[in-house]
Amino acid sequence: MNIVVVRVERIVDTLFIVVVMLLMMAAYVGMGCAVELSVVKEVLKKPVPPFIGFCSQYFIMPLTAFGLVRIFNLSGGIGLGFFASGCAPGGGASNMYTYMLGGDTSLSVTMTVVSTLTALAMFPAWLYALRYFIPGVEGTTFKIPYYNILASLATMVIPLTIGILIRLKRPQLACSIKKALRPFFAFIIIFLFTVGIWSNIYLVYLFSAKLFLAACILSYSGFLLGGFFAFICRLPLARIIAVAIETGVQNTGLPILLLKFSLMQPEADMSVVSPVSVAMFMPVPLWIAIAVLEVRKCVNKKKQTDPKEPLDLLVGDQRLTNDGGEELNDELDELAINRDPINNRSTKLEYSENGNVPKIVIDSDNDLKPSEKHEGDI
Structure with a gap:
């Protein structure tokens, strides 16, 4: 006698999806504030980068996924889910990682929109072209989630448009939002990793060594x-x-929906392990790169704030020395106008716009009006 156990949908599953959707929409508003329309126009006029991304995403990735399915003998729903993950468009997380790693965010957002739009044709085309070569799914009737692809596009484009309008109409607000993007993106990444694993912990027990290796490759x-x-x-x-x-x-949400719509339970739930494994192991090198980048930034910042050797500066008849850096800045801030009796001119130390390099303001008439100043960096 065969016993089939079907998992009941939980409230936490629906709640997790809703929270992720809201977080991603807020993230896209922020990315809209960071997008430069001039870069988008340039990319669309000379679409070399999007073309490279399109060819890599919709030719190299599907063929790589199909080859791994055959090499590791991933059959049935697991093989289908893995192959569908390779055919999926770029995910919204790619824009966050690009921003945090110093990439071209405007290009990344443009490519994500283009790849999601072209997924309406490319995603089903690859599935129908190679489905007969995936063991165990020959007779499966696919239900392509066209509605969900369009919904994904809408939840991306609408918040982006709002962010772009904020950048155009309220540049100061856009600047404030941009300053909060890095910590907000870090929060989303941590949330997806921790709560995402907790809400799908039952899938962890279905992982295998070959699926782990295939997902990483x-x-x-x-x-x-x-x-x-x-x-x-x-x-x-x-x-x-x-x-x-x-x-x-990859946007692994589309393969998950494909499996849920096309397969019967409990096979649909068990097959979801393929796209989930891809989603879990995919960002690991990106996390490492972000950590290395942040550590290097902290080290460089510390080097800039801590002078390697004492400073000795002669201003007028005063000699200012410094053993740490802050004392000299305090003395320079308190320094009044110094009179040079020989050349009959006055000097005053001010700071340049970056706040670090002092500059001498010279006035022959001892007036020191802004219109009569002659400035020069030390």
């Missing part, structure tokens, strides 16, 4: 190949980062 080869093709096309570093991340980060 698929995503990491996407990063490497996308970046390689962008490099040989001589794109700048920021765009190489954007293309590489856009290629390797």
